[in-house]
Amino acid sequence: MSHLFPTYAKWEVEPESAKGSYLTGIDGKTYLDFTSGIGVCNLGHCHEEVKAAIEDQLSKFWHVSNLFPVGVQEKAADLLAAASGMDLVFFANSGAEANEAAIKLARKATGKTKIITFLSSFHGRTFATMSATGQDKIKHGYGPMLETFEYVPFNDIEALENQLTDDVAAVMLEVIQGEGGIHVGTKEFLQKVEALCKEKGALLIVDEIQTGIGRTGTPFAFQQFGINPDIISSAKGLANGMPVGAIAAKEALKEYFGPGSHGTTFGGNPLAMAAAIKTMEIIFNESFLQEVNEKSEYIMSALDGKLGQNMHVKDIRGKGLMIGIEMDQPVGDILSELRKDGLIVLPAGNNVIRLLPSLTCIKEDIDKAVEILEKRINFFTKVTV
Template identity: 70%
Template sequence: MSHLFPTYSKWEIEPASAKGSYMFSTEGKKYLDLTAGIGVCNLGHCHDEVKAAVEAQLDKFWHVSNLFPVAIQEKAASALATASGMEAVFFANSGAEANEGAIKLARKATGKTKIITFEQSFHGRTFAAMSATGQDKIKQGFGPMLETFVNVPFNDLEALKAELTEDVAAVMLEVVQGEGGIHVANVEFLKETEALCKSVGALLIIDEIQTGIGRTGKPFAFQHFSLNPDIITSAKGLANGIPVGAIAAKKELVEFFGPGSHGTTFGGNPLAMAAACKTMEIIFEESFLDEVGKKSEFLISLLQEKLKANTAVKEVRGLGLIIGIELELPVANILAELREAGLIVLNAGEKVIRLLPSLNITTDELKEAVTIIENKLNIYSNIAI
């Protein structure tokens, strides 16, 4: 009997070790991992330089609390602020905590409470983050949500305009809806959303939990669209597997998070900061990000070529190395069959296969993955849906 709450439907693989893009089970089977811990291990499993950075900090101190100035925390904040174009950073422990903090900051700074988010969005499972999320299945059984959140259809300017009035504190969005099915926002929608926010005194919050830290070929996904958000949130890939989250905001908002306004025991932990500093140092190099863009073009093009004649495949889409393959049928059983064939991938909703490989995956590893996907999906081509 397990003493864990059954909140997760566990897969049949028990990991024994992992390195780079591969995971090895306790039964000795090798798997090509295109989940990267759900977009977390952006430099692959057990990256040597990140490991060395954490080990070096382990020999100094592990935790002292945020009552003390910690140089490595300042270093990580500077790197994140520089890469994002923000001025102030608050470190938390997870993406949900980062989004909670962003919501608090927006409400305090504006003196307003209404926040607009989008259908099929995902912002976390704490109560405010769950209320912000535009998926009813996340909310079932928990009673009334916070009343100050309004969900409108994604990429729908008219629906947004109907709700975006002067009583709105913020609009919160994902440039690419990850959990919601790998839907990329269109540029007109994003630019107009930013302009509308400014016109009514609302803040623009961009949730970069899954899309940040190089995942799309830029430090953050909003930079593909030349946006100027007030707040962004980050987590997942920020420390390559060591738990961390972050809020980054414009300097105008600094005064609203003064002493006693917000806090965390473990946020900004020195071990997480060591991992984050090294992760950002590697990923934010221009040559590294250029390679992510090239791999994205290669992978999307190869998938489209190999799957174009497959009647079970509706569309291949994505941005950078967050890619969705939408099918005409549910993917749950197919994901299990892919694992049996040695490939680990995710779903994004009922009918989308989600690919989140490590950013330093090789071209040969991508070819290997596409071959497995092609062979498995060929079984379903021309089957009556």
């Protein structure tokens, strides 16, 4: 018997080792991993330069607490602020913690409590971030949520205008809804959201937990939409597998997160910071991001060519290497069969196959993944017609 709570529906693949875009199970079978740990290992598994950075810090010190100035925190904050266009950074341990910090900061800075989020959004599983999430399924069984969150349909500016009153502290959104089905915000919508926030004195929080750190072909996805948020949150890809989360915010918010206002024991851990520094140094390079965009064009073209004519494929969408294949049926069984074929991918909602390959994947990896997807989806849809 396992002594773990059964909070996850475990797959049948137990990893033994992983390198780059590939994972090997304890049964000796090798899989092409197009999950990247759910968008975490953006540089692939066991990246040598990140590993070396962690080992170097490991020989110095592992933990001293945030009562000390820590040089690697300052360097990581410099890189994150420069890449995001923000001014100040707070390091936590996860995406949910980062979003908690964003929510707290927005409420304290504005003196208001109401926050508007969007249906099908996902922001985490703590009480505040679960309350912020626009999906009822993750809230079942926990009783009343925090009452200060309201939800409107994504990409529906009229619905937001009706809700965004002067008593709103912030609007919180993902520019691409990941867990909700890879739904991409329109530029017109997102720019109007920003304008409404300014008009009503609300802050704009952009959740970049999954979309950030090069995943969509720019350091952060919001940068492709011509908007300028007040706070962004980051986590997943920030340290290529080491636990870390962060918020980056504007200088005007500095006074609201002074000594004693917020804290964390392990946030900004030196080992995670060393990994984050090296990860950001590699990914935020212009030539690296250009390659991500080239790979994005390549895989989207290949998917459209192989699956675009399948009547059961409703849409292929996304940005960068964050891609959703929407089917006209649940995809759980398809994902299981794909693993048997040697390809590991994710769901996004009930009927979307989500692809999150490492940003370092090569065209041969993409060709292999598309070939497996074409074969399995075409076979499965024929059988289930």
